[in-house]
Amino acid sequence: MNQYGYSALMDDYVFLEEMGRKVEGWGRDILKSGIDRRASGGMRNARGRGMSGRPQRGQDRKSIFAMQLSVRDIDIDILPAGMKRAGQNKSYWDMKAKRALLTLEFVVRPPPDPLTREVLEPISIVTHRNDWNRTIRQIIRQKFKETKCTKSKEGIQHWLNLDEEDEDIPSSVLCLMKRPRSHDDHLDQTSRRQRYYKLDWDEALSKALRNKHFVEFPTIFLMDEAPFDGLLVDDSGIVEDMNERRAKRRKLDPSEAKKTITGLLGGYGSDDEQQNALDTLAEYPGSEQSDAEASALGEDESSSEADETGDEPLAVPDDEQVADESTGVNGDDEALDWGDDEIAEDEAKLAELSAVIQQRYSAL
Known part of the structure; x- marks a missing residue:
């Protein structure tokens, strides 16, 4: 044992490693090529001097x-x-x-x-x-x-x-x-x-x-x-x-999902949004409020003109004179089209639009 040193140990280790690799290679070759089972099976029915069997x-x-x-x-x-x-x-x-x-x-x-x-x-x-x-x-x-x-x-x-x-x-x-x-x-x-x-x-x-x-x-x-x-x-x-x-699905916490949906929808359907929509309609240039202000302004102007002219009664023209003035037959000035029909149509459309919006928001 005194003569068995480190060099002898390494030689034995290398030998065992080499043998292990060879045995592993032989086993793989056997698995790949297959094993002939006829040799082991033929000994059961062996007969004759050579113990050979079919x-x-x-x-x-x-x-x-x-x-x-x-x-x-x-x-x-x-x-x-x-x-x-x-x-x-x-x-x-x-x-x-x-x-x-x-x-x-x-x-x-x-x-x-x-x-x-x-x-x-x-x-x-x-x-x-x-x-x-x-x-x-x-x-x-x-x-x-x-x-x-x-x-x-x-x-x-x-x-x-x-x-x-x-x-x-x-x-x-x-x-x-x-x-x-x-x-x-x-x-x-x-x-x-x-x-x-x-x-x-x-x-x-x-x-x-x-x-x-x-x-x-x-x-x-x-x-x-x-x-x-x-x-x-x-x-x-x-x-x-x-x-x-395979696409991976992200798991989302229910509270986080609620926050995400709230951020996407915002205040949809809330009272603030309804009020904002009504304010927007009120600011439309052809709305009913503008017409009311215009009519009020017209009344003020007419009243001021009446004050300037005094209390003199106004002469009421007859029907023929009104017809002649509208057609421009006897009048010096040409008849002007103020677009009253178009204004009436715009007001009707705005009223319908306001009713539809009110109905939708009341449903929400």
């Missing part, structure tokens, strides 16, 4: 299925026999039709009911023998038709818009698949939010699953984009944060 039919079918998917850029992990998810997987490759018949799991998380605000429970549906030439929407529609429609499923169908006529209507439904953490080496690992693949559910399943990774069979999540809090990753590795796109 592989089990189920494992051999899964291996062919995984190989066909890998050729088409779809990554799949096969679990050992005996695990629950491996037992649920009924996927296989149809050699005659050259197509995959997959087992799919749909996890539907609907939003709350917009009218009753009732929270609908999420449901999980596992369906088998799904042709990958069909779209995800078609597969879901067929599955809902085959099952009994309960109250919750009716609400989910209405939310998903599964009718063929509504396929062109924009929807807020997100069709997602979880992205494994092992594929996020080049992404920011500080965020603990779950990352998802975004699928186009109007696209054929064979195209939607390209460049995707899953274990045994795909698990597809259907949820509303409003409460979604994860990260979306496309095929090129670009991350899209839905929280940045």
